[in-house]
Amino acid sequence: MSLIAMGALLILSGLVLMAAQPILRGRLSGGRLSSTNASDTLEPRVPGRGFGFKANWPGFALLALGGILMLAAAAF
Numbered sequence: 001m002s003l004i005a006m007g008a009l010l011i012l013s014g015l016v017l018m019a020a021q022p023i024l025r026g027r028l029s030g031g032r033l034s035s036t037n038a039s040d041t042l043e044p045r046v047p048g049r050g051f052g053f054k055a056n057w058p059g060f061a062l063l064a065l066g067g068i069l070m071l072a073a074a075a076f
Contacts, residue, residue: 007069014062021055 053060 001073003069003073007066007073010062010066010069012066014059014066017062018056018059021059
């Protein structure tokens with residue numbers, strides 16, 4: 001039972017870590033809150049940094065380790 005709880009905790013912490021990466025980097029839209037033109041939006045022109053595998057590999061590692069622990073606990 002402790003392996004399942006530890007696996008679930010690792011999966012949850014991996015998800016939180018991956019979600020926190022782009023949030024902590026700052027505003028994705030460049031900080032434009034008020035627009036003078038009607039066609040301006042808050043959407044960035046290029047995708048924001050922090051959504052790739054290179055920036056999120058610790059979160060993916062925690063997810064994989066948690067999944068392995070949960071599968072190991074289910075096997076016994």
